[in-house]
Amino acid sequence: MLVAGVDEAGRGPVIGPMIVAGVLVDDSSICILEQAGVTDSKRLTPQRRVKLFQCVLEVAKSVVFLEVSPSEIDEAVRSGVGLNELEACKMAEVVDRLQPDVAYLDATDPHPSKFEGRVRRYLACSTRLIAEHNADEKYVIVGAASIVAKVIRDVKVEELRAYGDVGSGYPHDPRTINFLRCWVREKGCLPPFTRQTWKTARRILDEVLQKKLV
Template sequence: MPSLTCGIDEAGRGPVIGPMVICLVSCSPGQLKELEALAVKDSKALSPSARETLFPEIKKVALVETRMITADELNRRMGGENLNTIEMKTMAELIDRVRVNGERAVYIDSPDPKPLRCASRVLSYCAGKNVKIIAAHKADAKYPVVSAASICAKVQRDSEIEKIKKEIGIDFNSGYPSDQMTIDFLTKHMDDANLRKYIRWKWKTLRNVRQKQKTLGEF
């Protein structure tokens, strides 16, 4: 049995506004039983209030490590790295924060179409090698420790989005490309210098909005 069981998941991979948040939740064997007793599940299957309730309960029974990658950092790094690489390097960074004498079993929700390749790449980025990585699609629905990481990431991402809205004084709703309020916000405000640090300029959504503005300007 591993000394620690860890789960990693992200929130905010797809939005065009705001940070991507990646969380690692780690448990000893006894803590894992307590975590499972909380009946955690994939954050997408829970209401915001349920996630808010579970977040502090998870922190009582497990260690939670968080890495917030701002839109500004994503803009800089995506000049030379793709999103999968950034995410997998961050997973390794979080794993390296959790050191034990024994083995760490780490379950991750794979961003790569090939989970085995994902596991191999994350391991290659880790400084310590007493790590067993199990990567899977929909890991947040299969493993409670990943479900817990999903909840922690989602709550913190949502909190950051609310902070951004409060700071700029504009409600853009979710920040996702499929959200019409978000698209309307970008159409009106994407050239505001004070907002640039919150927008992911490498996203295709921005090119689409810019092209639409150009097309409308021709009429």
């Protein structure tokens, strides 16, 4: 039986893309991932994630990831579609590309069954879906997807360092906040790789521009 896990990385950051990744394996290979130590990416060091990323690539029949840009996220928020709906659409696309018999999803909606229904509406194939909270901790195959998503997201953020110290890209990171403030002071606008609908981004833009007017 072909089994897939699907997860995302970068749902909450103010800087950089969200990555939605899927990993497809034969169910007999899941034990190999488990023995290697594959688990929720948040429990792993960056170095360990990279090592396990290579393991996942070797074991998997297929690995798929989608890069969801800040502008696409902003459009979903502004139009009222929302991030949950956008993520459901992207997860369905990943599942359709993998064509598994069953797919385990890390549910972002407070009600997993509701999220599962959202994904199903976008799905073209007849794959059985199982959506649960903390699926990346419960299921090794979703942990594998979380590792792929996180490693790819880290690479994308690393590329942004060409513009300066962007930090982790998360709103709670002082380096990220400082980077945004400096950029707005110098250029009078937010960077193009910022999620401009995020409260953090709007607040920084308003604060800096107001100070310039005083």
